[in-house]
Amino acid sequence: MLDLRLYMLQRVTAIVMGPLVIGHIILIVYAIRGGISAEEILSRTQGSLWWGLYYGTFVLAVSVHAAIGLRVITSEMLGLRGVGLSVLTWGSFAVLLVMGARAVYAVTAA
Amino acid sequence: MAAAQKYMQVSVWRGDEATGALEEFDVPAQESQTILDVVSWIQQNADATLAYRYACRVGMCGSCAMMVNGKPRWTCRTHVKKVLGDNGRLTIEPLRNLPVIKDLATDMTEFFDKWIAAEGVFHPTKTRYDEIEGIDPESSVRVEANAAIECINCAVCYAACDVVSANPDYFGPAALNRAWSLVNDTRDGGQAARLEAVSSNGGCHNCHSQQGCSTFCPNELNPTLSIAGLKRETVTSLFRRRS
Missing domain, CATH: 1.10.1060.10 (Alpha-helical ferredoxin)
Incomplete structure (x- = not known):
């Protein structure tokens, strides 16, 4: 159910997410302490390629990492195998990616 | 006058996975006694049809493992005193995660x-x-x-x-x-x-x-x-x- 390829994908995405999570938390603290409004945040993020890449990478890593984690949990806890398990893995990856990409687009598109 | 013989209550799995159940036996308690001694006593004195597996009796062959009070043990080297619960009961079942052939014997x-x-x-x-x-x-x-x-x-x-x-x-x-x-x-x-x-x-x-x-x-x-x-x-x- 978890071969070397999936194992590596989950570890690599975890490594990617580590610094991104820390950066995200620092950003939240910074934004709240200054008391800046939603409009002020959007004025800084909209049209920014860097924020788009930052959160785009985050969303991609989360989608891969969480889909593999859900694959293991559903297989072990619910006994799902074979095609059903592949559908669940790819389906959860696609849902997370689309939802995350929509959010990134809404915040960073010019 | 010799002290009265003490007995312990032992529940042993009988049958296969689907239709089997625990069966109770009263086994004489000894000062020094392994789980395999208990199982052998039952097979030799109470019910000769009890199926179980062992070979060397000294912890080298790996044949006699069973679940004892819910935990996997090598029964020939596990003393009763070490695993007996507070209620003084023993439950002996076939190894977990393997199909049961009969009683305490699993298909390896x-x-x-x-x-x-x-x-x-x-x-x-x-x-x-x-x-x-x-x-x-x-x-x-x-x-x-x-x-x-x-x-x-x-x-x-x-x-x-x-x-x-x-x-x-x-x-x-x-x-x-x-x-x-x-x-x-x-x-x-x-x-x-x-x-x-x-x-x-x-x-x-x-x-x-x-x-x-x-x-x-x-x-x-x-x-x-x-x-x-x-x-x-x-x-x-x-x-x-x-x-």
Whole structure:
């Protein structure tokens, strides 16, 4: 159910997410302490390629990492195998990616 | 006047998985008594049809493992006093995670098939006409191999493993521990096939490092550590292949 390829994908995405999570938390603290409004945040993020890449990478890593984690949990806890398990893995990856990409687009598109 | 004989209540699994049930026996308590002594007493004095498996009686053959009060044990080396609950009761069942043939005897076929699937078999590189290869007992690979080599195939770790329960494809701690001892065998010529086997669907990457295997291994081996070694080796082999 978890071969070397999936194992590596989950570890690599975890490594990617580590610094991104820390950066995200620092950003939240910074934004709240200054008391800046939603409009002020959007004025800084909209049209920014860097924020788009930052959160785009985050969303991609989360989608891969969480889909593999859900694959293991559903297989072990619910006994799902074979095609059903592949559908669940790819389906959860696609849902997370689309939802995350929509959010990134809404915040960073010019 | 001799002291009155004391008895203990022992529940023993009878029948197969689907239709079996626990049956109660009153077994004479002795000062020094193993779980295998208890099972043998029942078979010899109470019910001759009780099915169970044992051979050496001294902890070398790995035949007599059973669940004792819910935990996997080698019964020939497990003293009753060590495992008797506060209520003074014993429950003896067949090993977990294996199909039950009858009573306390399990079908070990899948356990040994997984050893083969994990490439837990030696691939010789020399013939009988070649010189015997010298192995330095202090070399790092030999030290790693030594740590994993005393497995007696009792399947206690297999019964203790929750990943085996949840994932029937998983090779289990014993097979992977054996594969790791062979990864560290410099005489072996099947390393590429072995690393591929332990990287497959049922391989080492499914282990959650819960360490049930290491907790219950009667020979105090650490299959979790062996599996961690396999994970490390398979990952580094990825980079070696590309360089």
